[in-house]
Amino acid sequence: MPNSRMILLTGGSACGKSSYAEELCLKLPFPRYYIAAMRPFGDGSEEKIARHRQLRRGKGFETIERYTDLQGLVLPRRGTVLLECICNLTANEMFDENGAWTDPYETVVAGVDALRRKSDTLIVITNEVGADSRTYDPGTIAYMEAIGRINQSLVQQADVVCELVCGIPLTVKGSLEEIV
Amino acid sequence: MILIIGGESAGKRNFAETLGYTEKEIADAVIDERPVVYHLERLVFAQPEQADSLLDRLLEKELVICCEVGSGIIPVDRNERLGREATGRLCVRLAQQAQAVVRLVCGIPTVIKGELPGKATRDKE
Numbered sequence: 001m002p003n004s005r006m007i008l009l010t011g012g013s014a015c016g017k018s019s020y021a022e023e024l025c026l027k028l029p030f031p032r033y034y035i036a037a038m039r040p041f042g043d044g045s046e047e048k049i050a051r052h053r054q055l056r057r058g059k060g061f062e063t064i065e066r067y068t069d070l071q072g073l074v075l076p077r078r079g080t081v082l083l084e085c086i087c088n089l090t091a092n093e094m095f096d097e098n099g100a101w102t103d104p105y106e107t108v109v110a111g112v113d114a115l116r117r118k119s120d121t122l123i124v125i126t127n128e129v130g131a132d133s134r135t136y137d138p139g140t141i142a143y144m145e146a147i148g149r150i151n152q153s154l155v156q157q158a159d160v161v162c163e164l165v166c167g168i169p170l171t172v173k174g175s176l177e178e179i180v
Numbered sequence: 181m182i183l184i185i186g187g188e189s190a191g192k193r194n195f196a197e198t199l200g201y202t203e204k205e206i207a208d209a210v211i212d213e214r215p216v217v218y219h220l221e222r223l224v225f226a227q228p229e230q231a232d233s234l235l236d237r238l239l240e241k242e243l244v245i246c247c248e249v250g251s252g253i254i255p256v257d258r259n260e261r262l263g264r265e266a267t268g269r270l271c272v273r274l275a276q277q278a279q280a281v282v283r284l285v286c287g288i289p290t291v292i293k294g295e296l297p298g299k300a301t302r303d304k305e
Contacts, residue, residue, distance in 0.1 A: 011250070012248060012252070014250055016272045019272075044258065128250075130251070131187065131252055132253055166275035168292050170292060
């Protein structure tokens, strides 16, 4: 079985994660799949999706919208895969339409693991949601805690982990040079 | 231009003072003739959609100090959300052109891009 490699990119909102991820993908072979986990409604997501589409234009990505169940996802071929992002995937796996929640940890971690096995190189975008106050409702606090635990587990799976700060990648695990 | 970033009360302003800048040289949430802009995020949050228009004037400064505001839950309020994103994007653009970027964590500076000019350089000016 061919080797699968995984790069995890983290950072706050608008710190340059998507641009950097796409830059990395351009150095990696075709086919290039973009797995979009953001559902197209609410909280400015339409604007964000439009912006991300614009960024990806002309870079040879095949976009696959997949909001839940990465384990069941079939990729047409092996290749370079960009998953954006853990925060949306986690929210989708966690909350039902009434706002009730279940622990998404196992599903998300197993889903990423399955996706990595189907990829030559998997780049995963996550987010730092924990550096904030805790003046939130119990559901949001449970969500922050779930992302924290999921991120810690993804770091174990990943060969390389970078934090993006003002567009500058700070490598906190492994070495990008060995992969890209 | 040197960009100094970090969370709230991470020691950004103290660090600017260790570079030799005095109170009088630090402009708080305003862009004027002074060489240091402090609290850039407040300027951006006041008018998130105008953030890009600040870029050229900021690039002429010696120091730009900005809070990192993107790590947390995405706010429900649209203006808060736009302010947060505009601050992040503007910092990415500033960092691209900055001679150095310094990040403060618990008062500890880490140069994450470029090099700081020696203190002697500043004293001679």
